[in-house]
Amino acid sequence: MKxxxxxxxxxxxxxxxxxxxxxxxxxxxxxxxNVADFPFVVRMKAExxxxxxxxxxQGIMGADLAPNMRYVDIDEADELEKLYxxxxxxxSRELADAKGKRGVSVGDMERISVMVNEEDHIRLQVIxxxxxxxxxxxAADRCDSxxxxxxxxxxxxxxxxxxxxxxxxxxxxxASVMLxxxxxxxxxxxxxxxxxxxxxxxxxxxxxxxxxxxxxxxYQLSNQVSLGKSEEEIVHSLKSVIPQLIKFERxxxxxxxEHGRVAVEDRVWRAYxxxxxxxxxxxxxxxxxxxxxxLGVNLGMVKxxxxxxxxxxxxxxxxxxxxKLEGKKLEEDKRDLAxxxxxxxxxxxx
Amino acid sequence: xxxxxxxxxxxxxxxxxxxxxVGGKKEHHFCEQCAKEKGVSTTPNIDIGQVLSSLIGGKTExxxxxxxxxxxPRCGMTFRRFKSKGRLGCPHDYEVFKDGLLPIIEQIxxxxxxxxxxxxxxxxxxxxxxxxxxxxxxxxxxxxxENYEEAAQLRDKISxxxxxxxxxxx
Numbered sequence: 475m476k477x478x479x480x481x482x483x484x485x486x487x488x489x490x491x492x493x494x495x496x497x498x499x500x501x502x503x504x505x506x507x508n509v510a511d512f513p514f515v516v517r518m519k520a521e522x523x524x525x526x527x528x529x530x531x532q533g534i535m536g537a538d539l540a541p542n543m544r545y546v547d548i549d550e551a552d553e554l555e556k557l558y559x560x561x562x563x564x565x566s567r568e569l570a571d572a573k574g575k576r577g578v579s580v581g582d583m584e585r586i587s588v589m590v591n592e593e594d595h596i597r598l599q600v601i602x603x604x605x606x607x608x609x610x611x612x613a614a615d616r617c618d619s620x621x622x623x624x625x626x627x628x629x630x631x632x633x634x635x636x637x638x639x640x641x642x643x644x645x646x647x648x649a650s651v652m653l654x655x656x657x658x659x660x661x662x663x664x665x666x667x668x669x670x671x672x673x674x675x676x677x678x679x680x681x682x683x684x685x686x687x688x689x690x691x692x693y694q695l696s697n698q699v700s701l702g703k704s705e706e707e708i709v710h711s712l713k714s715v716i717p718q719l720i721k722f723e724r725x726x727x728x729x730x731x732e733h734g735r736v737a738v739e740d741r742v743w744r745a746y747x748x749x750x751x752x753x754x755x756x757x758x759x760x761x762x763x764x765x766x767x768x769l770g771v772n773l774g775m776v777k778x779x780x781x782x783x784x785x786x787x788x789x790x791x792x793x794x795x796x797x798k799l800e801g802k803k804l805e806e807d808k809r810d811l812a813x814x815x816x817x818x819x820x821x822x823x824x
Numbered sequence: 825x826x827x828x829x830x831x832x833x834x835x836x837x838x839x840x841x842x843x844x845x846v847g848g849k850k851e852h853h854f855c856e857q858c859a860k861e862k863g864v865s866t867t868p869n870i871d872i873g874q875v876l877s878s879l880i881g882g883k884t885e886x887x888x889x890x891x892x893x894x895x896x897p898r899c900g901m902t903f904r905r906f907k908s909k910g911r912l913g914c915p916h917d918y919e920v921f922k923d924g925l926l927p928i929i930e931q932i933x934x935x936x937x938x939x940x941x942x943x944x945x946x947x948x949x950x951x952x953x954x955x956x957x958x959x960x961x962x963x964x965x966x967x968x969x970e971n972y973e974e975a976a977q978l979r980d981k982i983s984x985x986x987x988x989x990x991x992x993x994x
Binding site: 512513514517593618619622623626631632640641643644699702707 | 900
């Protein structure tokens with residue numbers, strides 16, 4: 475898999491297609507599973523972990539989960555490859571940083587991936603572009619059943635699928651959506667969103683640049699409860715709040731246009747200008763301007779930029795993707811230079 | 825989220841916000857620097873489990889000594905270690921640490937009964953379990969519809985199934 479294959483051939487979830495894709499970038503389902511009669515990963519001896527990794531690799535590759543599945547040995551991958559897979563959301567930071575035999579199996583279009591020996595023995599993920607939670611669950615359910623024919627899962631009738639951390643026990647399910655909410659951020663309403671979601675037992679997290687004032691306006695919304703409800707109920711409870719959030723965001727955008735059109739236009743066009751002019755740009759700064767430009771495109775202000783190329787830039791400007799594109803390891807200042815050049819080439823120099 | 829001041833240094837703006845879900849809802853606000861010193865990760869892709877485990881382990885109340893000393897004969901994990909790490913050692917721990925774990929699970933999920941998918945290899949009790957889950961859902965519906973006659977019948981069926989499942993899992 476090469477970075478320059480682009481999302482069209484690579485990650486389907488980056489394409490920006492699917493329902494409500496201007497606000498809902500992607501939908502994701504994750505299932506945590508463990509193999510019966512094995513300790514959890516933290517308590518496994520090295521040989522046991524290697525034995526389980528081999529067994530699961532065979533099980534996953536033999537289960538025919540998706541066309542063209544391939545398996546990557548994470549313990550043999552270099553730092554750049556690991557970061558690259560992280561940026562594509564195919565593996566977690568935890569898997570990248572862990573020790574011992576571990577890996578990830580990735581399917582066609584990168585819609586399906588299965589991590590082996592992360593916190594749990596198996597972390598199955600399905601990720602789609604746009605608002606497609608039901609489709610993600612259907613695919614995850616199918617893969618899980620196929621795998622379940624080859625692997626005996628740790629399961630109890632009382633507590634469901636048994637996981638290393640009790641926060642995942644039961645269904646082992648985490649459903650999430652990635653949302654672009656610049657309207658709510660600009661109208662300072664995210665606090666309200668956080669409070670409302672907490673009441674519904676849903677978690678909201680900032681993506682890329684969490685904990686900083688300036689952000690990419692990308693938020694991930696996910697369920698916290700995994701026990702006591704069926705998978706369909708959990709998916710539904712997340713799914714049912716999204717239309718309201720979309721409406722909330724659209725109203726905020728409408729408000730901004732009615733009450734501060736010039737200010738919004740100014741921000742959008744400045745971002746566009748900055749992206750087409752900068753000679754060096756940090757990852758964080760690029761995120762902020764790309765987010766503002768994305769809003770401008772979705773509001774119809776900027777007509778000569780396609781949303782696909784913006785979604786693609788969100789990921790291609792990440793450190794590991796940049797280095798893969800350049801074909802060599804780059805220090806931070808060199809990356810900022812390469813990033814600015816890439817963006818100018820893609821958007822057209824002023 | 826702007827405007828809150830870090831509760832540790834009381835100077836910088838708090839940019840790390842944590843909601844404690846275990847032991848009653850409580851919010852914490854730290855600045856990036858203090859959060860780092862406190863060992864709270866501020867990296868993106870933050871793992872909810874990791875945050876929660878620090879909260880499970882960080883509870884100030886005394887751990888019952890008897891519970892703390894519980895040790896799993898299969899993996900050697902103790903309940904005390906679980907409380908400090910937030911991760912269990914093997915599936916069997918759920919049984920061994922039941923008395924200490926179930927209250928924690930109840931706090932996190934507001935439930936201690938699985939109501940979802942059952943794996944095909946779960947053995948002969950799997951079908952019964954699916955039936956039980958359906959019956960429980962029907963019971964809830966019957967109670968909310970104030971259909972008490974139906975609810976009573978469902979309760980009887982449920983207790984029969986629960987007894988059967990209970991004796992199988994022992």
